[in-house]
Amino acid sequence: MILEVVTYGHPVLRQNGAEIAEITPGLEELIADMFETMEDYHGIGLAAQQVAHPIRLTVIDIRGVTDRPSTLEINGEEADPTSIMPLVLINPELETEGDFEAAPEGCLSFPDIFGDVIRPGFVKVKAMNERGESIEFKAGGLLGRCIQHEVDHLKGILFIDRMDRETKEKLKPDFEALAEETRQFLNEVG
Ligand code: ZN
Numbered sequence: 001m002i003l004e005v006v007t008y009g010h011p012v013l014r015q016n017g018a019e020i021a022e023i024t025p026g027l028e029e030l031i032a033d034m035f036e037t038m039e040d041y042h043g044i045g046l047a048a049q050q051v052a053h054p055i056r057l058t059v060i061d062i063r064g065v066t067d068r069p070s071t072l073e074i075n076g077e078e079a080d081p082t083s084i085m086p087l088v089l090i091n092p093e094l095e096t097e098g099d100f101e102a103a104p105e106g107c108l109s110f111p112d113i114f115g116d117v118i119r120p121g122f123v124k125v126k127a128m129n130e131r132g133e134s135i136e137f138k139a140g141g142l143l144g145r146c147i148q149h150e151v152d153h154l155k156g157i158l159f160i161d162r163m164d165r166e167t168k169e170k171l172k173p174d175f176e177a178l179a180e181e182t183r184q185f186l187n188e189v190g
Contacts, residue, residue: 003037003051005108008158008175009182013109015054017047017154020090023132027057031088031130034059043108045146047153050109058150061086062143068103070143071122074136081143084135092127092151096120098140105149105159113174115167117159119148 006012020027030053038046044065048057062070063085070081098121105117122140125147129135139147149159160168160175 001033001036002040003033005037005041005050006052007109007111007178007182009179010186012052012054013049013158014156015049016156017049017054017056020055020057023130028130031057031059035086041108045150046108047150049153056091056154058089058092058154059086060089060146060150062146065142068142071140072143073138081139084137088130089125089147090128092125094148094151095124096148097122097124103145105145107149107159110175110178113171113178115163115171117162118164119145119162123147
């Protein structure tokens with residue numbers, strides 16, 4: 001089922017996600033729906049907050065983007081980033097590494113708003129997958145950036161919070177208009 005992606009201004013986007021205790025049939029259904037939704041919206045990552053579930057779950061699939069490379073290391077060995085796609089991260093813990101890099105990002109909760117975001121180049125990830133297994137790997141490039149963006153969502157942090165002041169000022173009229181639109185919509189639906 002395709003879910004509605006909430007837009008900036010919806011309070012759920014600022015909520016800290018709850019830890020997930022176990023993989024229930026309901027959670028499996030939500031994961032399947034999130035993949036279907038992400039595909040429909042042409043996204044490469046979607047956090048549960050964006051479909052109004054404040055829990056520590058995100059789905060990722062970077063295979064649709066071919067012009068921005070990714071790196072992957074599992075147990076210190078280089079691996080093919082597509083080998084772990086589609087990727088489900090439950091209760092992820094991140095440790096970032098490397099120099100900060102600026103690169104463009106968008107967000108399904110901010111339609112048509114794009115800007116450079118500054119993030120560390122690499123991220124070490126510990127999480128649980130959709131089968132309840134522990135997974136551990138290190139990612140860089142687009143995948144590393146996407147994971148950092150999505151895991152931020154799980155803590156109520158948005159990409160505009162990570163932009164430099166100049167970029168944020170430039171985009172401010174756009175995202176403030178979006179927040180106003182979202183608030184009006186929420187008032188109408190009550
Ligand atoms: Zn996002």
